[in-house]
Amino acid sequence: MAFVSPRVCASLRIARTQLRTPCTAKAAPRLGLRSFSATTSWQLRTTEMNEEQLGSLKVDQSRLMGDIHHSCQWGIGQRWGDKPTETGMSRLALSDSDKTVRDWFVQTTESLGCTTTIDSMGNIFAVRPGLRNDKPPTFAGSHLDTQPTGGRYDGILGVTAGIEMLKVLQDNWVETEYPVGVVNWTNEEGARFPMSMSSSGVWAGSIPLESAHNLREVGGGTATMASELARIGYLGQTPASHESIPMGAHFELHIEQGPLLEMANKKVGVVKGVQAYKWYTVTVKGRDCHTGTTDLKSRADALLTASKMILHSHRLATTNNALASTGILTLKPGSTNTVPGEVSFSLDIRAPSDETVARMEQLINTDFPAIAAGEDVLNSNEGMTKGLPCTVEITRDFSSPATLFHEDCISSVTQAAMSVLGPDSKNQIMEMTSGAGHDSVYASKRCPTSMIFVPCREGVSHNPAEFCKEEDCAIGAQVLLQSVLRYDRLRAEA
Template sequence: MASRLYSPALRNVFKSLGVNWTVALKGRRSFSATPRWNLQTRDMNEEHLSSLRVNQCRLLEDIHYTCQWGTGERWGDAPTETGMSRLALSDSDRQARDWFVETTESLGCKTTIDSMGNIFAIRPGLKNDKAPTFAGSHLDTQPTGGRYDGILGVTAGVEMLRVLNDNWVETEYPVGVVNWTNEEGARFPKSMVSSGVWAGSISLEDAHNLREVHPGTATMASELARIGYLGKTPSSYKSIPMAAHFELHIEQGPLLEMANKKIGIVKGVNAYRWFTVRVQGRDAHTGTTDLKSRADALLTAAKLILHSHRLATANNALASTGILHLTPGSTNTVPGSVTFSLDIRAGKDETVDKMTQLIERDFPAIASGSNILNSQEGCTPSLPLSVSITQDFNSAAINFHDTCISCVKEAAASVLGLEKVDALTREMVSGAGHDSVYASKRCPTSMIFIPSREGISHNPREFSTEEDCALGAQVLTQSVVRFDRLRAEGKI
């Protein structure tokens, strides 16, 4: 281990902290008890790596402190037992962003805001001529979301910065934390839109013109400008390149908890495809129209939703409807028209393709009266209805980068102990989309999952234990440092 007392990079960190360098060296600033004074990743051995300890209390304090902005529905008695409702680019999102900028700058980072409001906080390295290695996620939430989805990944990134500072770690190249805008797609209806723009997969214009779902007056561009986060730096991997992107996230599913695992080593992301299905029948009076004279769009939609579930069961896929609108919407009028969303997912692209084919074949047939998979059993034959199916979004299965996956595996082994790592980790595929999907198109990427209680997410009751959050943050920190060490060693 080399000790470099006068690292220019660390000096920059301290300078931006407002810390007198000489005073700092004299040890008056209360960093952690770690005795090292300038540890370079290139010199770190396994012992050094495992000594980078996350401060669990401090991490949880950051999580809950930032959840004062956009606090959601209460589900328990404890102060932190509420959900979150922090829609992207709302006033509460602005407050969380301000905290992120102030905090990372106070930790020695330089922050850059791009034209999608993505915030990149970069901590200088020994050499600054190459792209930083990033940890990243998002601070926005679903309207009835929880305290962990996205928020954990960003606050764990901040905790990583604190741990690096505490331990006087100097990375070979810069490391950073990124807060991506509107990952949820809840307010502006395109998930991961801002990492998508950064990756060049979505045009800036399309993204800027996205209109909020309710009440529909503002666009992303107008809200970015309103809250002061319309940055001048073009949102692009060309302007702000990344050496790698690591994302810590709650699993949002039940698998880790059910198997008593602590860390999910995420090797990729499920393929998924979103559709809008429109069923066109005919409005009719509920009291005067006998069953056979109806073209009941809601009854047909019920058959189609049930059918999509049966197809998913038969094909080892997922099928879900989260939105349904009907017209005209009166107790005594049979709905003439129903529109619903359909979300199809599977581990393989071929399975999603097959589900798509089956749906496109079966839905119109069922609407016109065919008894596919007994869908008409016990029903009165009615007038035929028409169905149109529009594909809104397609995300092919993603395979993450082997080097990143290895870093996470090794970090998990270090954090959990070699003897326990197999029992406590699980390789898995993410069922949800994440900003890492777009990041992976432009840089080596992987993800780390921790258990979600009962698999509940997008719900105020979403919960992960403090220990699991800290474990995840520790694996994240080590993964970033390990990746930087590989770079320092010229191995990547």
């Protein structure tokens, strides 16, 4: 191996980099740890790195946390602890605070040598050129919008880890074979404009642009996605499409949002896919009646019936190794002494395979009307007075088939996690299926994709107290960085 004096090397590289991109990064190159293989360039090329060199590229944990918390000054939410950073987030998509954090994202990535493109859904693609730019970039991506009572990690960790990746590449004069980039997807949460992952969905061609543009904000306001994109200056000229903005691959770092990693004492989840899910609205109609004057057998009690259905969905989920959840329930008329005549509730069915979700749907479509009619389904009536029949209407609102991520991306993540976690990595890595939807679901329809999960405290997410340890944020960012570089190398080798 030939060694070059770090000092000489550094000054030469600065000169070259300044020619290539307008660079304003102030951090000093971290060269002391590296050794160099023979190269025709002053830059460090991914194809020329050995395992040791790859491993020596380290994210800066405190700089990453600095970016996370810096970006969280826009859209501060509910406080849950005493420390300055112990607040949640409330940064709804295309709000003023979302505009400010977007401006910061653009400025920061451009200062790191990226060119940014904003598409017609406000998705921001920041691209750092590679040695060859004849193929699309490998992206790290996630989202900067949050739930109204969200936390500091969901989405934000993935984007800031992408920025940290750019900083590490810049500091260490790494030149990738193909361009790499960071993407901030618009309205992933679907909390303000009620369609999750709406903008990666448009990019993938799965959601028509017009439907997404016309989404009206929840809560009775009149703003639409299109009007708010225009208002905050993020209605880009480039069509939101995988054809206009192709991606070579998409890697997404995310907190798990569930308890499995923490419970198993694992550090990294290698995400092999996203489970299938379907959302329904179930409406049970009975008849309002007076609680004091109507005996049990003369009631068509919509809430009692809905309660049976909720328990039944849980039984079916248990039997079929699926998930069934009800998060919304409303009833009419809503008076202590009136038996409700109408109940509507949401039903969220998930399972790793489409077949299981389809079987659950079939069972629900058969069993719920039977329960409404008063039939005994799996002992649903045990010990109860048989009342009058209700009716039920089941509407499917949303369907997301099971997603299987790309083998090459999964293997890049696995190798990166093994490298980052070292000798004990086998005990610290878990292969997982994502329970939640992510922009990676839509990205995976148009390019090789995978995800990296890190544990979050007690699995709590969509909650101000959502928390990921600094160490775990850094491990995740480190795995993201290596995954992108390994995939870049893989592309060059292919």
